[in-house]
Amino acid sequence: xxxxxxxxxxxxxxxxxxxxxxxxxxxxxxxxxxxxxxxxxxxxxxxxxxxxxxxxxxxxxxxxxxxxxxxxxxxxxxxxxxxxxxxxxxxxxxxxxxxxxxxxxxxxxxxxxxxxxxxxxxxxxxxxxxxxxxxxxxxx
Amino acid sequence: xxxxxxxxxxxxxxxxxxxxxxxxxxxxxxxxxxxxxxxxxxxxxxxxxxxxxxxxxxxxxxxxxxxxxxxxxxxxxxxxxxxxxxxxxxxxxxxxxxxxxxxxxxxxxxxxxxxxxxxxxxxxxxxxxxxxxxxxxxxx
Numbered sequence: 380x381x382x383x384x385x386x387x388x389x390x391x392x393x394x395x396x397x398x399x400x401x402x403x404x405x406x407x408x409x410x411x412x413x414x415x416x417x418x419x420x421x422x423x424x425x426x427x428x429x430x431x432x433x434x435x436x437x438x439x440x441x442x443x444x445x446x447x448x449x450x451x452x453x454x455x456x457x458x459x460x461x462x463x464x465x466x467x468x469x470x471x472x473x474x475x476x477x478x479x480x481x482x483x484x485x486x487x488x489x490x491x492x493x494x495x496x497x498x499x500x501x502x503x504x505x506x507x508x509x510x511x512x513x514x515x516x517x518x519x
Numbered sequence: 520x521x522x523x524x525x526x527x528x529x530x531x532x533x534x535x536x537x538x539x540x541x542x543x544x545x546x547x548x549x550x551x552x553x554x555x556x557x558x559x560x561x562x563x564x565x566x567x568x569x570x571x572x573x574x575x576x577x578x579x580x581x582x583x584x585x586x587x588x589x590x591x592x593x594x595x596x597x598x599x600x601x602x603x604x605x606x607x608x609x610x611x612x613x614x615x616x617x618x619x620x621x622x623x624x625x626x627x628x629x630x631x632x633x634x635x636x637x638x639x640x641x642x643x644x645x646x647x648x649x650x651x652x653x654x655x656x657x658x659x
Binding site: 415417419421422423424425427452454456458459460461463465467484486488490499500502503504505506507 | 555557559561562563564565567592594596598599600601603605607624626628630639640642643644645646647
């Protein structure tokens with residue numbers, strides 16, 4: 380893994396640590412200050428622009444008691460100042476009285492700015508079946 | 520829309536026309552000749568590399584009698600030699616004896632090479648509810 384790939388990988392990890400922290404300030408700092416940001420939570424319509432995206436995180440954080448992610452099959456691609464990361468989010472979460480487990484296929488796109496790599500796009504979608512033995516997840 | 524955005528938009532349209540044609544040669548020509556290509560069909564696990572991705576299209580084409588797409592809320596982003604397009608696929612399809620309608624949120628990523636913009640990533644996921652009146656789709 381190149382130095383640049385490590386930085387993208389770290390930015391990607393920062394997103395999930397911010398999500399687990401349920402701290403909106405931390406989540407805000409992961410994303411680019413850019414009106415072009417977009418976010419598609421699993422099953423939701425796409426949200427466009429910082430206001431709509433951050434409101435969605437605030438709402439999710441308010442309704443989540445606890446959430447943990449185990450990331451698998453994380454793959455980083457970099458081209459110029461854009462990076463996209465694909466992975467499975469193996470998540471366990473407490474929403475109200477309910478415990479939820481899910482496997483979510485995710486595309487995260489990051490943009491390189493002076494301060495480092497910032498998220499500009501997040502698209503997560505539920506996966507119908509778990510991976511087969513052959514394509515077993517590699518935990519990163 | 521800039522000239523470059525028009526070219527990306529056309530590459531994106533080409534992908535859906537190739538899909539509708541159910542012609543594997545046409546679909547092959549839309550994608551980059553790059554082992555980094557990735558494809559996440561709605562509900563499927565992610566497919567990585569040209570062989571796996573093209574096999575999936577062959578299998579989908581063999582099992583589809585007819586498919587049509589109406590694209591809505593198409594948004595194009597370009598940064599250096601990478602472009603990503605988000606949209607809803609409003610699709611109607613005939614699979615065997617069944618007619619299927621669905622709304623799929625999609626992230627398509629394209630890479631600019633000498634020959635033009637080629638698809639490098641496709642991630643589609645079913646959306647639970649139709650858009651509200653306020654965010655009604657704009658047909659492009």
